[in-house]
Amino acid sequence: MANWHEWAELLERVREENPLVHNITNVVVTNFTANGLLALGASPVMAYAKEEVGEMAKLAGALVLNIGTLNDKEVEAMLVAGQAANEAGVPVIFDPVGAGATRYRTETARRIAEQVKLAVIRGNAAEIANMIGEAWAIKGVDAGGGSGDRVALAKRAAEQLGAVVAITGKEDVVADGQTTYLIQNGHPLLTKVTGAGCLLTSVVGAFAAVERDAAAAAVAALVYYGVAAEQAAAKAGERGPGSFQTAFLDALAYTSVDDVKRYGRVEQR
Numbered sequence: 001m002a003n004w005h006e007w008a009e010l011l012e013r014v015r016e017e018n019p020l021v022h023n024i025t026n027v028v029v030t031n032f033t034a035n036g037l038l039a040l041g042a043s044p045v046m047a048y049a050k051e052e053v054g055e056m057a058k059l060a061g062a063l064v065l066n067i068g069t070l071n072d073k074e075v076e077a078m079l080v081a082g083q084a085a086n087e088a089g090v091p092v093i094f095d096p097v098g099a100g101a102t103r104y105r106t107e108t109a110r111r112i113a114e115q116v117k118l119a120v121i122r123g124n125a126a127e128i129a130n131m132i133g134e135a136w137a138i139k140g141v142d143a144g145g146g147s148g149d150r151v152a153l154a155k156r157a158a159e160q161l162g163a164v165v166a167i168t169g170k171e172d173v174v175a176d177g178q179t180t181y182l183i184q185n186g187h188p189l190l191t192k193v194t195g196a197g198c199l200l201t202s203v204v205g206a207f208a209a210v211e212r213d214a215a216a217a218a219v220a221a222l223v224y225y226g227v228a229a230e231q232a233a234a235k236a237g238e239r240g241p242g243s244f245q246t247a248f249l250d251a252l253a254y255t256s257v258d259d260v261k262r263y264g265r266v267e268q269r
């Protein structure tokens, strides 16, 4: 298989290069996302005005678009930023938060995927299914109880959307249309911290900023993130979600390449 142990070393590259990650994200997760990127060793910036997003996106190592609390003004800015990033060869990572929950979210997610060349799309199974016109129950912004084949779904979505697709949940799946990877790391307490998915999408952005192979960047980011969550849960998990959240930010900073190689559980499908 492509050697994911080699990809795990991208974590060190992120810490050395300290890439600027431009986020246009939602109001729920803004602070957590900035702090998580800082803990990892990346440099976050949030910029939303259409007057500046093109310029900022071109300066960045990656652009992350997240429709969690979308409105028309922000969507317009996302399209401007996405097109500028495409022109400059800056990878664009997309989180289709809540696609499938309302028609506005579903249509906007599809519009962004049509008008911007996306390197990686990261969402739960319902969001990804709804982006390609497949029904999958969703509850607000959280995955519903759907039980379809998530590996096959990731493959179909990668083919149809022309991007690397990462479907997360208890198990994570990364597909680039040719190869599919399964990542078994993580912890259920992540479901009790709002923005755990959104921050992960931005972490994928940081890895994509230092590695042009978007599938390698996505796998490396997901396995690192899952291992960090396991370390945090071991230290503070029994105290509850609040202590876990703090311990998780700490773990994003101290989790090492060696930890990722030792505790990572990645297989190729």
Ligand code: ATP
Pocket (backbone or CB within 6 Å): 123, 124, 141, 142, 143, 167, 168, 169, 170, 171, 172, 185, 186, 187, 188, 190, 191, 195, 196, 197, 198, 200, 222, 225, 226
């Ligand atoms: P949702 O809104 O459906 O929760 P999300 O956007 O918050 O989606 P998640 O799928 O929760 O994103 O993924 C965020 C992180 O949480 C990923 O690293 C994923 O592996 C991890 N994760 C989610 N659920 C579990 C679980 N039950 N056990 C272990 N890890 C999990």
Ligand code: TZP
Pocket (backbone or CB within 6 Å): 026, 028, 029, 068, 069, 097, 141, 193, 194, 195, 196, 197, 198, 199
């Ligand atoms: N509502 C709109 S965006 C948002 C909520 C609760 C945050 C979702 O974050 P995540 O990472 O999908 O849990």
Ligand code: MG
Pocket (backbone or CB within 6 Å): 190, 191, 196, 197
């Ligand atoms: Mg979650």
Ligand code: MG
Pocket (backbone or CB within 6 Å): 097, 098, 123, 124, 141, 197, 198
């Ligand atoms: Mg989400």
